[in-house]
Amino acid sequence: DAGITQSPRHKVTETGTPVTLRCHQTENHRYMYWYRQDPGHGLRLIHYSYGVKDTDKGEVSDGYSVSRSKTEDFLLTLESATSSQTSVYFCAISESERTGELFFGEGSRLTVL
Amino acid sequence: EDKVVQSPLSLVVHEGDTVTLNCSYEVTNFRSLLWYKQEKKAPTFLFMLTSSGIEKKSGRLSSILDKKELSSILNITATQTGDSAIYLCAGLMNTGFQKLVFGTGTRLLVSP
Numbered sequence A: 001d002a003g004i005t006q007s008p009r010h011k012v013t014e015t016g017t018p019v020t021l022r023c024h025q026t027e028n029h030r031y032m033y034w035y036r037q038d039p040g041h042g043l044r045l046i047h048y049s050y051g052v053k054d055t056d057k058g059e060v061s062d063g064y065s066v067s068r069s070k071t072e073d074f075l076l077t078l079e080s081a082t083s084s085q086t087s088v089y090f091c092a093i094s095e096s097e098r099t100g101e102l103f104f105g106e107g108s109r110l111t112v113l
Numbered sequence B: 001e002d003k004v005v006q007s008p009l010s011l012v013v014h015e016g017d018t019v020t021l022n023c024s025y026e027v028t029n030f031r032s033l034l035w036y037k038q039e040k041k042a043p044t045f046l047f048m049l050t051s052s053g054i055e056k057k058s059g060r061l062s063s064i065l066d067k068k069e070l071s072s073i074l075n076i077t078a079t080q081t082g083d084s085a086i087y088l089c090a091g092l093m094n095t096g097f098q099k100l101v102f103g104t105g106t107r108l109l110v111s112p
Helices: none
Strands: A004-007 A012-013 A017-025 A031-037 A041-052 A055-056 A064-070 A073-076 A087-094 A109-111 B003-007 B009-013 B019-026 B029-039 B042-049 B055-058 B061-066 B071-076 B084-091 B101-103 B108-110
Touching: A004 A087, A012 A017, A012 A041, A017 A109, A017 B101, A031 A064, A031 B071, A041 A064, A041 A073, A041 A087, A041 B101, A055 A064, A073 A087, A087 B019, A109 B009, B009 B019, B009 B101, B019 B029, B019 B084, B019 B108, B029 B071, B042 B055, B042 B061, B042 B071, B042 B084
Parallel strands: A012 A109, B009 B108
Antiparallel strands: A004 A017, A017 A073, A031 A041, A031 A087, A041 A055, A064 A073, A087 A109, B003 B019, B019 B071, B029 B042, B029 B084, B055 B061, B061 B071, B084 B101, B084 B108
16 A cells, blocks of 8 residues: 555644644655545545645645645645535545556545534 | 536445446546545545556456547446445546546445
8 A cells, every 4th residue: 555644634623723734655756636525526636746845726726725845745734724624635646647546545534613 | 617427326236246337527638537446535546548448357347438428337246345435437637737537436335
C-alpha cells in the first residue's frame, strides 16, 4: 500500500474557525491532490500540487487554500469553516499526471457545526 | 459540463451471481476511463481503459470501454461478500493538467 497518512482523521469544529488538514506521503511522488466526497457528488478536486510550492485550483477551490513546502507534505486549510464544508476529505498522490492512477489516503471526516 | 453517470446507484445480489455495472461519460478531451473500488475508506485503483473494445481483466473482474457509445462496463463474476463496495468510475481529461471527473458510484452489496 502507498504510504499516505492523513491527519486528523476526524474533526468537529464550529463555523468560522480555521481548520488545517495534513497529508503526508512516504512515496516521494510528485503529484498530490485534495478531494472532497459528498453524497450525490462523487469525488471532486479541490486543489492539487505538481511540486514543492507549485499548486493550482481544482473545481471546488472556493474557501480552501493549500501549501506544499516539502515533497512529502500537502496541507489543506479552511480559513473560516462553513457548514457547507462538512465532508470527507481525501488526499491522493500519483507518480505521473498522465495515468490517472491515484493512491488515496484513508480520508478525514470534517463536521462543521 | 463534464460529467460521469453510473448505474445502477445501488445493487444487491447473492454470492455467486454475476453483476454488470455501467458508466457513461461526457468528458472534454477524453483520454481514459478508470474504475476504482471503495470499501470502507480509501478508493483503490482497479482498471484504466484507453482503447475501445479491449477488455481488461483482473481475476473475476473485467472491464471494457466503448468510445463510440461513451460508456464502459465493469463485470464481476462469481461475486463474493468481499466484493461489497462502492465502485467508482472516472473519466480522465487530457487538457493541460490531466483531471479526473468522478461519477457518484454504484453501491454493491453481496449477500451470503
